[in-house]
Amino acid sequence: MIELDFALRRGEFATRVNVTLNDRVTGVFGPSGAGKTTLLGTLAGLVKPDAGRLVLNGECLLDTERGIDLPLYKRRIGMVFQDSRLFPHLTVSRNLEYGYHRLTRGQRRFSLAQIVELLELGALLLQKPHQLSGGQRQRVALGRALLSSPRLLLLDEPMASLDVRLKMQILPFMQRVRDEIDIPMLYVSHAIDEVLQLTSRMLVLEQGHVIGYGDFVDVMRDTQVLALARSLGMENVLQVELLSHHPAEGYSVAQLSTQRLFIPLSAGGVGERITISTAASNIALAREPVSGISIQNQLPGTLGQMRQVDHRMLVDVVLDANTLVAEVSAKAIQDLALSPGMKVHALIKTQALHLYGQVL
Amino acid sequence: MSILQLTPEEMAALWLSAKVALFCTLLILIPGVLLGWVLARKRFFGKALLDSVVHLPLVLPPVVPGFLLLLLFGNQGVLGKWLQEAFGISIAFTWMGAVVASAIMALPLMVRSARLAVSQVDRGLELAAQSLGAHPVRVFFSITLPLALPGILTGMVLAFSRSLGEFGATITFVGNIEGETRTLPLAIYTYTQIPGGDVPALRLVVLSLLLAFAALYFSNVMEQRALRRVGSGDDRA
Numbered sequence: 001m002i003e004l005d006f007a008l009r010r011g012e013f014a015t016r017v018n019v020t021l022n023d024r025v026t027g028v029f030g031p032s033g034a035g036k037t038t039l040l041g042t043l044a045g046l047v048k049p050d051a052g053r054l055v056l057n058g059e060c061l062l063d064t065e066r067g068i069d070l071p072l073y074k075r076r077i078g079m080v081f082q083d084s085r086l087f088p089h090l091t092v093s094r095n096l097e098y099g100y101h102r103l104t105r106g107q108r109r110f111s112l113a114q115i116v117e118l119l120e121l122g123a124l125l126l127q128k129p130h131q132l133s134g135g136q137r138q139r140v141a142l143g144r145a146l147l148s149s150p151r152l153l154l155l156d157e158p159m160a161s162l163d164v165r166l167k168m169q170i171l172p173f174m175q176r177v178r179d180e181i182d183i184p185m186l187y188v189s190h191a192i193d194e195v196l197q198l199t200s201r202m203l204v205l206e207q208g209h210v211i212g213y214g215d216f217v218d219v220m221r222d223t224q225v226l227a228l229a230r231s232l233g234m235e236n237v238l239q240v241e242l243l244s245h246h247p248a249e250g251y252s253v254a255q256l257s258t259q260r261l262f263i264p265l266s267a268g269g270v271g272e273r274i275t276i277s278t279a280a281s282n283i284a285l286a287r288e289p290v291s292g293i294s295i296q297n298q299l300p301g302t303l304g305q306m307r308q309v310d311h312r313m314l315v316d317v318v319l320d321a322n323t324l325v326a327e328v329s330a331k332a333i334q335d336l337a338l339s340p341g342m343k344v345h346a347l348i349k350t351q352a353l354h355l356y357g358q359v360l
Numbered sequence: 361m362s363i364l365q366l367t368p369e370e371m372a373a374l375w376l377s378a379k380v381a382l383f384c385t386l387l388i389l390i391p392g393v394l395l396g397w398v399l400a401r402k403r404f405f406g407k408a409l410l411d412s413v414v415h416l417p418l419v420l421p422p423v424v425p426g427f428l429l430l431l432l433f434g435n436q437g438v439l440g441k442w443l444q445e446a447f448g449i450s451i452a453f454t455w456m457g458a459v460v461a462s463a464i465m466a467l468p469l470m471v472r473s474a475r476l477a478v479s480q481v482d483r484g485l486e487l488a489a490q491s492l493g494a495h496p497v498r499v500f501f502s503i504t505l506p507l508a509l510p511g512i513l514t515g516m517v518l519a520f521s522r523s524l525g526e527f528g529a530t531i532t533f534v535g536n537i538e539g540e541t542r543t544l545p546l547a548i549y550t551y552t553q554i555p556g557g558d559v560p561a562l563r564l565v566v567l568s569l570l571l572a573f574a575a576l577y578f579s580n581v582m583e584q585r586a587l588r589r590v591g592s593g594d595d596r597a
Contacts, residue, residue, distance in 0.1 A: 044491055046487060071490075072490040072491060073490040073491070073496070073499075074493075075491075076493060077491065079488065079491045081484065083484065085482070085484050085485055085488040087485060087488075087503060088485075089506050098489065098492050098502075099492030099494070102492075102493050102494065145491075145492070148491075
């Protein structure tokens with residue numbers, strides 16, 4: 001359990017965070033400048049907040065009122081940075097041993113051999129960092145952090161500097177660490193796809209404030225998060241179950257509670273639950289079912305709440321177990337005489353649905 | 361006697377110069393690196409003043425620090441008296457005094473190189489090392505120092521060469537005593553002041569050039585080696 005409560009102001013940037021994290025793996029997500037790196041830095045001890053309290057598993061790391069501020073090197077919080085930060089003058093094995101050597105046998109949670117095997121580093125041990133590829137470097141950095149037996153692992157955009165191919169190569173290792181290593185992790189990224197491959201538990205930051213914490217699908221529906229979700233085209237995040245694949249036609253069929261949904265061809269197995277999203281502006285409304293149209297998905301529902309967010313009208317379409325958010329113009333509301341409680345059909349093009357956890 | 365044969369006096373000047381320059385470099389190595397590190401990494405009250413004081417010898421006429429040293433370390437000077445009474449040593453008009461004089465003159469070069477070298481070490485690496493549980497002192501010795509080594513070596517060569525060429529502060533502080541404080545530049549100067557001294561002066565000039573080249577070459581080799589260690593080459597040693 002991580003209790004965070006701190007405030008910090010640096011010129012124009014101000015942040016105020018008060019949240020208790022309970023998950024083993026938490027994604028920290030938000031646009032750049034939201035305070036993600038400040039949050040990690042504060043936890044690690046790189047950044048000094050103006051006031052606050054940090055408690056990690058019952059141990060106080062920082063309490064400005066009581067004058068407690070554990071220095072960086074005593075916090076035992078491992079970090080993996082975007083730029084790996086391997087020590088260029090040391091071989092891979094000396095890099096891995098850097099924190100490990102210092103620990104007593106009792107403090108070591110893993111053996112060197114264990115981590116080398118887990119992250120498949122055996123062939124790299126004698127090389128220097130400049131001889132490694134970006135993905136290999138991140139694997140070494142991950143191993144080095146784990147070997148220092150941290151109480152918490154902070155991953156600060158560890159895949160941001162890698163191309164898609166390298167991301168695909170390192171992702172399985174991240175997932176392995178998540179599944180086999182019992183250390184709580186905070187995974188920071190501005191790429192939601194990446195975070196979702198590791199966890200659905202999400203802390204959403206914007207302009208220095210926590211605007212949501214919980215399961216991704218729920219958090220994205222939160223009114224506070226809606227503006228951010230809109231800017232990312234993610235007002236509608238849904239979980240569906242894959243029913244069948246049709247590779248020749250390039251689509252899959254998925255079940256959304258009782259309704260069928262045509263989605264782009266998925267790589268997931270039949271029966272698997274996947275997350276999909278679409279922007280509110282991708283959803284059109286019709287009062288009657290429409291025939292002679294290319295749009296495959298026509299979901300019957302009932303109009304719910306109508307609200308204005310950033311000069312746009314967002315209306316809820318209540319399906320049997322889910323709610324969609326559709327963006328319509330004020331003129332359309334007049335022309336169709338839309339009002340809450342009315343029966344409508346939500347029209348969504350297959351290709352307007354984005355799949356997560358499939359490709360990066 | 362061949363024109364290339366050095367006289368005993370010339371040999372003495374050569375060895376004295378080498379000895380003074382070597383001791384000077386060793387004397388300022390640790391304070392120079394520490395000052396460079398402090399100036400590169402720390403913020404404190406009076407930093408600008410410290411910076412100026414360290415660099416003062418670069419912009420002063422060398423005779424000024426020489427004279428100040430004489431006031432301080434002379435037999436009547438505060439430090440000179442204390443050294444004499446406490447340890448029975450007098451450094452004025454000795455080769456040790458020549459070491460001190462050239463150390464003062466060479467220190468800013470050492471500090472500048474070390475400062476540049478340390479400031480080019482990625483602060484992120486030091487923080488990463490600390491996040492792995494290493495105390496800042498250990499981080500300094502295991503990360504900062506090895507990575508700054510090429511620049512520090514450059515500083516050492518600059519200091520060595522500066523010491524070889526030291527003239528003004530040396531002659532003011534320790535005089536021009538043959539076999540004791542008459543280093544190469546002082547010997548050259550002495551020969552130019554006597555009739556028929558041009559040939560030995562020229563010999564010593566050539567010698568000075570060779571020494572300077574050797575120092576630069578050595579520094580280049582060492583620097584290349586150090587750079588290879590941090591990853592600009594591909595040795596696996």
